[in-house]
Amino acid sequence: MQTVKEMIQQIQAITFDAYKSSGQVAALLKDQGGPPEAMAKALERTAAQMEQGTVELRALCESCLPELLTIGRKPVLPTLDVAGSISVNEFGWLMIELNTLLPHCRFSTPVWLTDTITRLLDQHERRHGKLPMLDQALLVIEEFCDVDSRNVFDQDNKGWKAVSNAIKGRLVEDDDQFTLSVCLLSQRFSGAKSCHIYVLPLSDTGDFFSMRADCYSFSR
Secondary structure (H helix, E strand, O other), rough: OOOHHHHHHHHHHHHHHHHHHHHHHHHHHOOOOOOHHHHHHHHHHHHHHHHHHHHHHHHHHHHHHHHEEOEEEEOOOOOOOOOOOEEEEEOOOOOEEEEOOOOOOOOOOOOHHHHHHHHHHHOOOOOOOOOOOOOOOOOOOOOOEEOOOOOOOOOOEEEOOHHHHHOOOOOOOOOOOEEEEEEEEEEOOOOOOEEEEEEEEEHHHHHHHHHHHHOOOOOO
8 A cells, every 4th residue: 555655756746747748738839830639639638647646636635534634624625626437338327437436525515526527427428419317317336445545434424425416407307315316335446446436227226236246347
């Protein structure tokens, strides 16, 4: 397991790479006659590197959170973002994979997580068209981590409500108990920690858990 010093060094290295990429963007801005494709690639590269650094910083904040909290007072932490991916498999089930675990929600629902999922949904709809609205849906949130990488163990302390807030009005009309069923799962995993989010018709619940029991990969 990485030490805090090693994690900070990794964050600094990623940030420095992003800084170098931003220098290329600056050079292209000076050369206004350059191809727009080069500028787009440079901006995308810088954004990707910054986003990866933000993911590492979020992981560091999560690992230090119990030490930073003071009872009855909000932790002084900046609003951070996380990287992730979104896809729809052959069954029409939406899958969002976040490169981090659910954050602590000791004081409020994490707005940055709602915003991240909203942007992923926007990204998917720009590329593939509007996602269907489900009359009744199952929301499954499954975390992959080991004990050492998890600092929030109680399900009621995790910021999963940020997920249902993000899909309300987008994938389901409402997030009440008759419209949206919620399932929180965890698997012990020694590799890179991540959070998989599935949204599927409630009628497909049996198929989902049957396939999960058979270790079927849901991603496309």
